[in-house]
Amino acid sequence: MDTDAILLSLKLALWTLVLILPFGVWVAHSLLGLNRSKPWVEAALALPLVLPPTVLGYYLLVGLGGKTFLGIPLVFSFAGILIASLIVNLPFAIQPIQRAFEAINPEIIEAAQVSGLSNWQIFRLIELPLAWRGITSAAVLTFAHTLGEFGVILMVGGAIPGETKTVSIAIYDKVQSFDTSGAGALALLLLGISLIAIALSYGVFGKSVSQQRQRRG
């Protein structure tokens, strides 16, 4: 089993989660206040869903290849694939959180306003807890999707062992070199992790909220 690739994929998925979730919450909440520009912003954020990974990968390769804002090229490095992963995951992180915020009854927010809460207090005490399931879904989707991301990572990172060679790229490499049993083991691992992650989001997180309510009630 390719432990390096597994550890790298987990590291990438965790870093992506840590960086994208606060950003996703911020963007999803900001979208509530937009009117005319909203369809355009939403379209831009959903682009990674419909663009072929090679097209996105090509632009990132060009964009991150020369001197970047950090003064050094970022392609073929962990930082490069992390940036690629963040961009690719934007729709997976933002959309569930946005739907969760939109599902909050506006009267509840108004009730918080007339109760004297500031906007920050409303966000912290009312909106964030009510959008919690959307945030959980976003986290699970982002995590599972990052583990499985292939095209963009290959374009931006190549397949440098320990640096940019993630599990899905390792599977591809193994198939290319006719190591089908190795590829099968890794594929099974990804399948298992993805299934567990989604089952957790559907079952345990969903149940825990209602159980918590019951217990506290």
Next chain:
Amino acid sequence: MLKLKISQALPNPLQITLECAAGQLHALVGPSGSGKTSTLRTIAGLSQAKIGKIECNGETWFEANELAGVIQNLSPAQRSCGFLFQQYALFPHLSALENVLIPLQNSAHKVAERKALAQDWLGRMGIAELAHRFPHQLSGGQQQRVALARALARQPKILLLDEPFSAVDAPTRQGLYKTLADLRKDLNIPIVLVTHDLREADLLADRITVIDNGISLQTAAPQVLFQRPRNSRVAELVGISNLFHGIFNAGNLTWDGCDKTFSVADKGKIPANAQVAWVIPQDGLSIHNAPTLTSTPAIAAEISVLGQIAVIQLQIQNSIHKIEWVASASEVKRLNMEVGSQMYIELNGNQIHIMPLRPINDPRRFVDGN
């Protein structure tokens, strides 16, 4: 004291004036979509009128005019309104106690004191034992009491109630009427109640403002409103049954579609030969078996007996009009009245109230009857 004068043409026309003193309960009544809830939301700062002024206890909450635009506009949080939403709008992820704690979030009290205060409010609403239940574990009436406790926990300067009784069953409603009556005595703040139920407004309110199409048509005590509606639309909206039209000229009212004239007193505000609406209260009607000098012949067209009360529709002869007479069942028996009986109605001209067809700010208020 709450003083409000707002107006706008768009997006929804709104032209409302009202005053409500501390300890008073002021009801806003009118059909659906008439602007009652918009008015309440404007007071709370959840919506904004184009121009006008809202003052509470001498503090200006909102002021805007056409020249200067918005001069003052306090946020809902700054206004100190207790607002009871029609669907309660409880925070679903918080227990009853936590819901009531939310408005105390920014108070100077310590956490333990806040909890005691919130618990006390739940106690005053009679639901102390439900403090740790979540909204989905409470009945409609219990949710409403939590919402009321939450609205009052902040010790607001006014209390705004948006159709508070529409979503609860009759026994719960009776209990809430009593709670509201008790609170009114204790709180001594202006209370504004939105309702489409006139009976409820009559029962609870000191004053009623009738709103139609965003315009406040009349503000008066319930008895005055029912006896002396300002115009025909108010009479219609408050459900006065004996509402008719006629032409008024020099103290004489000629009933439209009926060969009948009454001598009626008015304050001299109505021009000659004006088309008017008129109403007559039940006190102004007397019914006889035999004709008198001034009586009008009529046939008993419909008799509905409801326990001790009978409602009789009397068809005026040679006319399309029917007069509704509410009497005791024994009175009907005394008159030997049955469907088809010939009766004679006397209308007391002194009790007839005449009014313009349209509101005071409508240029077509008086139409020449000629």
